[in-house]
Amino acid sequence: MTPSLLLLRYLVGRSIIMENREKMKIKTILQLSSALIAVTILVTGAVFGLSMQASDRASRKTNLSNEISRAVFEINALIRDYAASRQEYTGRQILTALGSLGATLRTYEVDNSEETIALEEIRKTRRKMENDFIKIAGNFVRKIEHEPEEQLGIESLPDFTNQLLIDSESLASFATKLHKMNQEEAAASRLTTIFLPLVVIVILLTATVFGSNVVNRYIVTLLSRLEEGTKIISKGNLDYRIMIRGNNEFSELSGAFNSMAAALKESYSGLEKKVEEKTHELKQKMEELDHDRAKDEALLSSIGEGMVATDKEGAVIKVSKSLETMFGWKSEDLLGKSVFECIRLADEKNDAVPKDNNPLQRALTAGAATSDPDIFCIRKDGTRFPSSITVSPVILGGKTIGAIALIRDITQEKELDRAKSEFVSLASHQLRTPITGIKWAVEYLLDVKGVSEQESRTYLDRIERTTKNLSNLVEAMLDVSRIETGRMAVIPTPFDAIEFIREYVNEYGVIAAKKNVSLGFTKHPEALPVVTDRIALQNVVQSLVSNALEYTPENGRVELSLEKRDHTFLVTVADTGIGIPREEQEKIFKKFGRASNAARMKASGTGLGLYLVAQVVKLLDGKVWFKSGEHDGTTFFVELPLRSEPRAGELQFAKREGPEI
Amino acid sequence: MNKLKIALIEDDEVLSAVLRDGLERAGFEVAQAFDGEEGLGLVRSWRPDLILLDIVMPKMDGFEFLDALKASPDSNQTSRPPVIIISMSGKDEGIKRALEVGVDDYILKSQHTVAEVIEKVKEFFSKERRP
Numbered sequence: 001m002t003p004s005l006l007l008l009r010y011l012v013g014r015s016i017i018m019e020n021r022e023k024m025k026i027k028t029i030l031q032l033s034s035a036l037i038a039v040t041i042l043v044t045g046a047v048f049g050l051s052m053q054a055s056d057r058a059s060r061k062t063n064l065s066n067e068i069s070r071a072v073f074e075i076n077a078l079i080r081d082y083a084a085s086r087q088e089y090t091g092r093q094i095l096t097a098l099g100s101l102g103a104t105l106r107t108y109e110v111d112n113s114e115e116t117i118a119l120e121e122i123r124k125t126r127r128k129m130e131n132d133f134i135k136i137a138g139n140f141v142r143k144i145e146h147e148p149e150e151q152l153g154i155e156s157l158p159d160f161t162n163q164l165l166i167d168s169e170s171l172a173s174f175a176t177k178l179h180k181m182n183q184e185e186a187a188a189s190r191l192t193t194i195f196l197p198l199v200v201i202v203i204l205l206t207a208t209v210f211g212s213n214v215v216n217r218y219i220v221t222l223l224s225r226l227e228e229g230t231k232i233i234s235k236g237n238l239d240y241r242i243m244i245r246g247n248n249e250f251s252e253l254s255g256a257f258n259s260m261a262a263a264l265k266e267s268y269s270g271l272e273k274k275v276e277e278k279t280h281e282l283k284q285k286m287e288e289l290d291h292d293r294a295k296d297e298a299l300l301s302s303i304g305e306g307m308v309a310t311d312k313e314g315a316v317i318k319v320s321k322s323l324e325t326m327f328g329w330k331s332e333d334l335l336g337k338s339v340f341e342c343i344r345l346a347d348e349k350n351d352a353v354p355k356d357n358n359p360l361q362r363a364l365t366a367g368a369a370t371s372d373p374d375i376f377c378i379r380k381d382g383t384r385f386p387s388s389i390t391v392s393p394v395i396l397g398g399k400t401i402g403a404i405a406l407i408r409d410i411t412q413e414k415e416l417d418r419a420k421s422e423f424v425s426l427a428s429h430q431l432r433t434p435i436t437g438i439k440w441a442v443e444y445l446l447d448v449k450g451v452s453e454q455e456s457r458t459y460l461d462r463i464e465r466t467t468k469n470l471s472n473l474v475e476a477m478l479d480v481s482r483i484e485t486g487r488m489a490v491i492p493t494p495f496d497a498i499e500f501i502r503e504y505v506n507e508y509g510v511i512a513a514k515k516n517v518s519l520g521f522t523k524h525p526e527a528l529p530v531v532t533d534r535i536a537l538q539n540v541v542q543s544l545v546s547n548a549l550e551y552t553p554e555n556g557r558v559e560l561s562l563e564k565r566d567h568t569f570l571v572t573v574a575d576t577g578i579g580i581p582r583e584e585q586e587k588i589f590k591k592f593g594r595a596s597n598a599a600r601m602k603a604s605g606t607g608l609g610l611y612l613v614a615q616v617v618k619l620l621d622g623k624v625w626f627k628s629g630e631h632d633g634t635t636f637f638v639e640l641p642l643r644s645e646p647r648a649g650e651l652q653f654a655k656r657e658g659p660e661i
Numbered sequence: 662m663n664k665l666k667i668a669l670i671e672d673d674e675v676l677s678a679v680l681r682d683g684l685e686r687a688g689f690e691v692a693q694a695f696d697g698e699e700g701l702g703l704v705r706s707w708r709p710d711l712i713l714l715d716i717v718m719p720k721m722d723g724f725e726f727l728d729a730l731k732a733s734p735d736s737n738q739t740s741r742p743p744v745i746i747i748s749m750s751g752k753d754e755g756i757k758r759a760l761e762v763g764v765d766d767y768i769l770k771s772q773h774t775v776a777e778v779i780e781k782v783k784e785f786f787s788k789e790r791r792p
Contacts, residue, residue, distance in 0.1 A: 429717055429749045432771045436749070437675035440775040444679050447776055448686060455682075462675050594719070 025248045026219060033212050040204040047197035057109070058182075058189040064108050065175070065182040068122065071101040072175040075129075076168040083161035091133070094164075098130045115181055122174040129167045222250035230257055238265035306407035312364055312400055314339045326409055328380035339405075344378040345389075360405050363391035367400040377407060386414050426592050427477060430607065434470040438463055469606075475656075476606040480591065482651050483615045489649030490533045490619055497528040497562055497569060504541060505560060508549075516554040519545070523561035528569055532644040535653040536616050540624075542656060543613045544573040544636045550605070551598055551634070552577030568622070569642055574635040580628040588626070589614040597630070613638075616653075620644050664690040665786060668709035670700035670726065671747065672718040676770065680713070680747075683779045697721025701729055709742055711782065714764075716748045716755065723748070727762050745785065747778065 075097045082090045105123055110116045222244055229242030238261050242254035300307065306323030310316055316334045324331055327343065334342050339360055345353040353375065355361050362370040371390040378384045388410050394402040441463045445451060451459075482488060505521040512519035541560075548558040556576040563570040580588055580595050587593030592607035617624040622640035667689045671677040674695075681691045692707055694700035696718045704712060716723035723746060730741050745766040746759050759767055766785065768778055 425750060425752070432749045433673050433676065436770050437673060437679070440679040441675060443774045443776065444683060447774075448683075459679075462678065466675050 026222075027249065029215050029218070033208070033215055036204075036208050036211060040201075040208050043204060044197065044201045047200050051192065051194065051197045054189050054192065055194075058186040061109065061111075061182050062186050064104060065179040067104050068101065068108070069172075069175045069179050071097055071104060072122075072168065072172045075101065076165075076172055079161060079164045079168050083165060094133060095130070098126055098133065101126055102130065111185060115178065118174055118178045118181060122171060122178065125167050125171045125174065129164055129171065132163060132167070219250075222248075226250055226254055226257070229254060233257060233261045233264075238262075238268060304408070306409070308334075308339055308343060308360075308405045308407070309394075309402060310339045310360065310364075310405075311402045314360065314364065316342070317402065323407065326379075326385075326407065327377070343405075343407075345372075346376045346378055346384060348376070350376070350384070359389050359391045360403055363393045363403045363405075364400060367393050367395060369393065374410075377409075386410050388413075423591055430473060430592060431470070431477075434466045434473065437466045438470070441466070473606045473608075476608040476612065479612055480608055480615075483612065483619070487650045488619060488647070489652050490536065490644060490647035491652060492531045492533055492644040492646055494529060494531045495534055497530045497571075498524050498526070500534070500537070501541070501560055501562060501571070504538070504545075508545060512549055512558065515549060517549055517552050517556045517558055519549070519558050519560070521560040521562075523559075523563070523572075525562065525564050528562055528564050530569060530640070530642050532620060532640060533653060535655055536620060537640070539653060539656050540613050540616050540638060541571065541573070543609045544638070547609060548573050548575035548577060548634070548636075550577075551575065564642075565639070567642055568639050571638040571640070572635060573638075574633065576633040579630045579632045579634050580626070581630040585626075585628065589624075619647065664688060665711065666690045666692070666707060666709040667782070668692055668694065668700065668704050668707060668712045668742075670694045670697065670703070670712060670718070670723075671715040672696055673715075679775055680778065683775050684782065687779050687783060689782070697723065697726035697729070700726055701733075704730065704742065705733065711785065712742055712744045713782070714744050714746050716746060716750070724758060724762070727764070731762075743785070743789070745782070 075094060078090055078094045078097060081087070082094060102123075105119065105126065108119055110119055225244060226242060229240065232240045233242075240261065241258045244251045244254040301321040303320055304322055305320075306326040307318075307320035308316060308323060309318040315336055316339050319329075319331050319334050323329075329342060340355055340358060343360075345358060347353060359370045359372045359375075369390065369392045371388070373388045375387060375389055376384045377387045377389075386409075388408045389405055390408075391403050391405040393400045394404060441459050445456060445459050501521055501524070505519055509519045545558065545560070552558060552575045558576075559572075559574045561572045561574075563572070578597050581597060584593075584595040588595065589610050591611045593611070594605055594607040598605060614624055617638055617640070620640050621644060622638060624636065624638045626634055626636045628634035665688075667684055669677055669681055669684070669691050671680065671693070672695050677693050677695070681693060684691045692703055692709065694703045698721045700712075700714070701721070703709075714723045714726065721729070727744065733741075743765040745768060746764050747768045747770055748755060749770055751769045751772070756767055766781065768781055770778070773781075
């Protein structure tokens, strides 16, 4: 039976469920399992019921046959007893027994033909016996009833009882046979009633168990695969896909998980992309911000004016780099400190400016812009410089929350101013002197009586000279003004420098000769083509030569030379004149920076000649310098580019009048 | 009678010449110097009765001259000779400084005629002479 069971198991387990597992829904499988279990229970119940019934029946029959046998034996015994005693009572007992036997027989169910025959025999016999007995007993009873004292003497009774005995014997044998038959039946049915259901149950149970085992395993496998898969996905591996095929719930679930993973992945990558984009954007913004901030810092660093930003109490919030440089403080020294302590202000007399007067305080208090155009600032090291301070309050929501002060170092401006006013006073002095000279000379001539003709002549000469000087001075001053307003144009034209100088030397040689000074031009190349403003160059050379001639005494020599260099050419004017004393050399190119010995030598100089030479040379992109020593003569050098750049301007260089000796 | 000696320390040739002529015609003896240095030498050696002093001069200007003169140990006279400044500029600082140094008068050349200047000199001496 076991191998067949095993086969059964195999067949059931493998083929039905496993092969169809993917096609079947778990639901279906479970339903099947439940159904199977239910069926098992029902069948078991039925089988049990049936077997119960059968065994019931069997036992009942056994009881009956037992009863029959017992009754038969009882009848037998009674009959024997009767036969011996002939007691009426016993007779009645026999009847009762036969009656109940008859009843019993009637309840007996036959199952086969053999039983039927046996039972029929028993019945027959019993009936016969009953009838016989009744007949006899009836007679007897009647007899007894009618004749109570008479004892029956039944000669036929022994026959009758013998017959009864015989019958009861056969009854007994039939009963025994029946009984045996019953027992056989019972035995047989016992086999089926117990064994069969058991077998069926076992089969069904096994099938069920196995089936559900398989199903379980199947479910568990899928479940664990699902579990594993979801674990992997939940850990973050969104690329993992749970492979459960088919169209059962697990495959659907796994499908759902897979879609979810895919969707998550997509949204993540979408998110990632978004995050990347945003991060990129943010980075860009940060870079922009940094860039802007760097620009602001650069801006702040680049502003020439010192900047201090403070809060409403005057504590320093920010300073510009230029302020650090201006004052000698470092940013970290100043931050947070009171601006009134570190940025000290003083007036001309070097008295500290009281806080109330401090422009920064005024701005903070009044909430309006203030300025102090001329105030001194004191550096970290105690030195001071003139400054112009402008303070603007910072107003937010109607309230002053701080102030920004801009400090401009006006040392240069002041210097310029001072230089200008110095120039003005100097210039006015220079102008007034010849004017007063002329005036006095004229007054003298007009007032004084008895002026000789010679004296008159002298005076008129003086007047004439002074007038000329004054005129020259005015012209020179106008030249200065023209050059300083930057309206001079430079118009380069090509010409040969050699020819140019030679022409010049020829023209002024005559004048030089008059003064007994020789004017020479020997050291120069054959030709020297240049492109420069001819008239500007002429004015420069003229000024230098004129000076040379003026300050060289008789029998002296003025020598011009030209030299070609890489991109420039050099004009040299050397004289053997009075020279420029060392201590006065540094002011020689300055306005009215006339050396004292020059003034002695020739009173008529403007004092602006060399200043103008320097300016014109600068306009031509050249350089001018000199070598000199008192009494040792002077050599002036002018280096100009071979090719000058043109310069736009409203005014052109005009030929100046030649030197007047 | 000895002529009064006036040291004329002025750098402009023409101005100096006209003043000199005028003063000489007025009866003074005039010696010219054309810068402070020259003037110093002149004053120390010549001992004038009056110094007419220009301010703006090369080499040594008027104020420098005065300082040098004050520090001069060469002076036999207990005090230096009187000084009248003849200047072109009437700037406040100049006048103030002159007063601090202690000059006797301050004349602006540009504002006066030659005759007026000479008049002033004459006046000065007459005032001085008065006891």
